[in-house]
Amino acid sequence: MANSNTAHSKALRAKTATAHQKRKIESGEARAIRLLLETELANRFDTYCEAHNIKRPEALKKLLDLANSQQ
Numbered sequence: 574m575a576n577s578n579t580a581h582s583k584a585l586r587a588k589t590a591t592a593h594q595k596r597k598i599e600s601g602e603a604r605a606i607r608l609l610l611e612t613e614l615a616n617r618f619d620t621y622c623e624a625h626n627i628k629r630p631e632a633l634k635k636l637l638d639l640a641n642s643q644q
Contacts, residue, residue: 618632
């Protein structure tokens with residue numbers, strides 16, 4: 574069954590997602606980082622993610638794996 578798109582349902586899903594992220598951070602399973610990028614660079618990164626149908630963390634991992642393999 575598809576998710577309802579009412580404002581109430583969206584708010585509940587956002588609250589659940591926030592709680593899940595908070596638990597992952599508190600348990601040490603994940604860390605949150607914030608990057609301030611020039612607009613052009615951020616756009617290039619997002620374009621890459623969209624073209625490869627991957628999320629930002631996965632794209633960052635691929636970039637780091639590639640950089641480490643070339644050392």
